[in-house]
Amino acid sequence: xxxxxxxxxxxxxxxxxxxxxxxxxxxxxxxxxxxxxxxxxxxxxxxxxxxxxxxxxxxxxxxxxxxxxxxxxxxxxxxxxxxxxxxxxxxxxxxxxxxxxxxxxxxxxxxxxxxxxxxxxxxxxxxxxxxxxxxxxxxxxxxxxxxxxxxxxxxxxxxxxxxxxxxxxxxxxxxxxxxxxxxx
Amino acid sequence: xxxxxxxxxxxxxxxxxxxxxxxxxxxxxxxxxxxxxxxxxxxxxxxxxxxxxxxxxxxxxxxxxxxxxxxxxxxxxxxxxxxxxxxxxxxxxxxxxxxxxxxxxxxxxxxxxxxxxxxxxxxxxxxxxxxxxxxxxxx
Numbered sequence: 001x002x003x004x005x006x007x008x009x010x011x012x013x014x015x016x017x018x019x020x021x022x023x024x025x026x027x028x029x030x031x032x033x034x035x036x037x038x039x040x041x042x043x044x045x046x047x048x049x050x051x052x053x054x055x056x057x058x059x060x061x062x063x064x065x066x067x068x069x070x071x072x073x074x075x076x077x078x079x080x081x082x083x084x085x086x087x088x089x090x091x092x093x094x095x096x097x098x099x100x101x102x103x104x105x106x107x108x109x110x111x112x113x114x115x116x117x118x119x120x121x122x123x124x125x126x127x128x129x130x131x132x133x134x135x136x137x138x139x140x141x142x143x144x145x146x147x148x149x150x151x152x153x154x155x156x157x158x159x160x161x162x163x164x165x166x167x168x169x170x171x172x173x174x175x176x177x178x179x180x181x182x183x184x
Numbered sequence: 185x186x187x188x189x190x191x192x193x194x195x196x197x198x199x200x201x202x203x204x205x206x207x208x209x210x211x212x213x214x215x216x217x218x219x220x221x222x223x224x225x226x227x228x229x230x231x232x233x234x235x236x237x238x239x240x241x242x243x244x245x246x247x248x249x250x251x252x253x254x255x256x257x258x259x260x261x262x263x264x265x266x267x268x269x270x271x272x273x274x275x276x277x278x279x280x281x282x283x284x285x286x287x288x289x290x291x292x293x294x295x296x297x298x299x300x301x302x303x304x305x306x307x308x309x310x311x312x313x314x315x316x317x318x319x320x321x322x323x
Contacts, residue, residue: 037313
């Protein structure tokens, strides 16, 4: 009987450890995927520029078209519907809405070296502080850039105690950032 | 003798746990290798405006190289194989779509010992996305 109890408890412990390893691996994998999706969204938003300013030698992003492209890319890559609700099969199925924040930084914000070398402080490369989802980040931008952050909600674990731990309000959401820079 | 039998039985479970751990790593390698192959192919397709037969073949070769899944098992659910051109504004018609799935087999190790069939012991892992075409067409 002693061996039986010991053996059963050992198997239970092993199943818990295995599930935990599997859960954490899956979480890591999905975070890497989310990172590549955020970069893809940033790249798709950076494609469109306003033609009049571009003819004058300034690159200004066309934010209306860029936002449309970013929304579409995000919906396609993460399998979301029009209101950004995840559709099965999806790792983020427990999240009601996947949110994104997007910032465009171009020559309407900073000038170039070529136009006016005296305005050195106002030119690229520039250390830029941006605030997305209440968190502030500092990054070096070498040229006109699009910064995208995706908030995917809480991780999805199979183990109940892990899931209850991450669902507490003080635990942070899964947020990934992607930057696409157009260097000229 | 009794403890012998019990410990022999427990030992089987113990080794199954160890094997399952290795199996998880294997499945993860398959999934990440697959994602890498798909994303590379999509970036190539962006330049050409569609998944050319060469890009598609290279993609399937890359999946075969980077995972333990053979080319014939890959399920291509959706792939843009006609050329689309870039435009000034955003339009869904200048997007290149892909949706490809691979089978992840042997999810649980020693499944036949536990009475699980091969068909129950696998799942399809799909990846989908869209990239905008960068091909400039004349005329």
